[in-house]
Amino acid sequence: METSAAPAITVTAWPGCAPRLLGDEPGRAREDYATYRAHGGYHALVAPDALFDDVERGGLQGRGGAAFPLAVKVRAVRDNGRAGRGAVVVANGEEGEPASIKDRWLLRHRPHLVLDGLRLAAAMVGTHRAHVYVSDPASARSVETALTELEPGALGDITVELWTVDPTYIAGEETALTRFINGGPAKPTDKPPRPFEAGVGGRPTLVSNVETLANLPYLQRHGSAGFRSLGTSLSPGTFLATLTGGGRQSGLYEIPHGLPFTELLALHGISADRVRGALLGGYFAGLLNRGVLDVTLDHETLRGLGSGLGCGAIAVITDDCPVAVAASVLAYFDRENAGQCGSCFNGTAAMAAVTGALRDGAATAGDLARLQRWSVTLRGRGACATLDAATNVAASLLDQFAAEVARHLDNACDACRVDPFRAERPYEVEAVVPA
Secondary structure, three states: OOOOOOOEEEEEOOOOOOOOOOOOOOOOOOOHHHHHOOOOOOOOOOOOHHHHHHHHHHHOOOOOOOOOOOHHHHHHHHHHHHHHOOOOEEEEEEEOOOOOOOHHHHHHOOOOHHHHHHHHHHHHOOOOOEEEEEEEHHHHHHHHHHHHHOOOHHHHOOOOEEEEOOOOHHHHHHHHHHHHOOOOOOOOOOOOOOOOOHHHOOOEEEEEEEEHHHHHHHHHHHHHHHHOOOEEEEEEEEEEEEEEEOOOOOOOEEEEEEHHHHHHHHHOOOOHHHHEEEEEEEOOOOOHHHHHHEEOOHHHHHHOOOOOOOOOOEEOOOOOOOHHHHHHHHHHHHOOOOOOHHHHHHHHHHHHHHHHHOOOOOHHHHHHHHHHHHHHHHHOOOOOHHHHHHHHHHHHHHOOOOOHHHHHHOOHHHHHOOOOOOOOOOOOOOOOOOO
C-alpha cells in the first residue's frame, strides 16, 4: 500500500497562539510588499549589535534540522569576516526532507518575511552580500517577485542573488550549497573547512534555514523576552510542524515548543488509539513507537529519547507497517546519496537491501545481525549526514519495533504479505502553489 499526501494542506497556528511565522492570514495566497510593510515589516535597524544580543539571549536555534544556536554561528562568521575576508549570508530554502513543507510555504507565501530576516542577519555579520538558495520553482518565482516589489533602500545596501538548484536530499547540506554557488555540483564536501570558515567565494559564510531567518523580524520588534514568552527555557519560541500520515490531509502548524504531541494529534484529527509510531524530524531522526504519545515537542525531550525534532516534520504511522516504512525510507537514502563516499554508497544500499528483504519475509537472523552492526559502525562516516540518517532509521527500527521485526523474520506480517507499504518518498507533502 502506498500512502501519498493530498495536494491541499491545512495551515494554522496553535489556538490562542498569535502567529509569528504564519502571519495573520495563513490562508492568503501570497503576502506582497505593501501588506508586509503595513504590518511592521522592514523596520529600520539602528543597532545590529543590540539585535545580536537579543538573538543570543533569546536562544534562537536553527530550524533546519540541527537546532544549532544561531548566535554562535553569527558570532563565528562575524569574527572571521572582521579578520579582513568579508562575510556572506545565505538563506537556505532547499527543503530536502520530503515530509516537510515549511520552508516552501514561507518562501511561496511570506517571501518578504524571509528577505527581512536575511537583511537582519546580514546586518549582524556586517555584510552586504546575500543569497537565497532554493530548489522549488514556485519559491523561486515568489522570491523573484518579492525582490522586484521592494522600494529603493528597503534592504539597505544589501544585494541579494537568487540561486535555483535541482532538488535532492543532500542539495541543502551547507557545504553542498556553498559548493554549488561557487560553481560546482550541489554535493557535500569534507569538513573542515566549514562555511563559517570558508564558504561562498572562500569567505566566511552564514548559512541559515529560511524559518530561522523568519524569526529575526519578531525578535527585532519584541526582543528576547517577547521571543521567550512561548516555548520552553531550552527550546524557546514557536516552530513550524509539518504533520503527515494517518490518512489525513497534511497540516502545517505553528506551535510553541513543549506542546504535548497528543495535543497536536488532536488538533490534526488523529486518534491516539490508532497511532503505531512516528517518523520524527523528517526522515533523519528515525522512528519512535507508541512511546511518542508521551513526548512533548521540544529538543531536550526528544534528544533524551535518542530522537530529535529536526526540521519539525512528523509522519504519523497508523495503518502502515513500521518495517515497510523503514524499508522505503532506507531505499530512498540509497537512491539519494551523493555517490561520493564508499561507506555511504555501499552502506545505504546494504541497509536498504536487508530491510527490503525483511519487509518481504526473506531476511535471516544473520541479516539482522549485520543490520545491527552497520547501524553502529557506519555512523559518522561520509562527507554529510545521509549515512547517519540511514543508521538512525535502521537502529530505531530494531530498537523501537523489535516485535514487528521478529514477526517479519517469521514472515508473519499479514499487511506486508498482502499489500506492503511502498513509497519512493514516504509521506511526501506538496504545497498548493499560490495564485
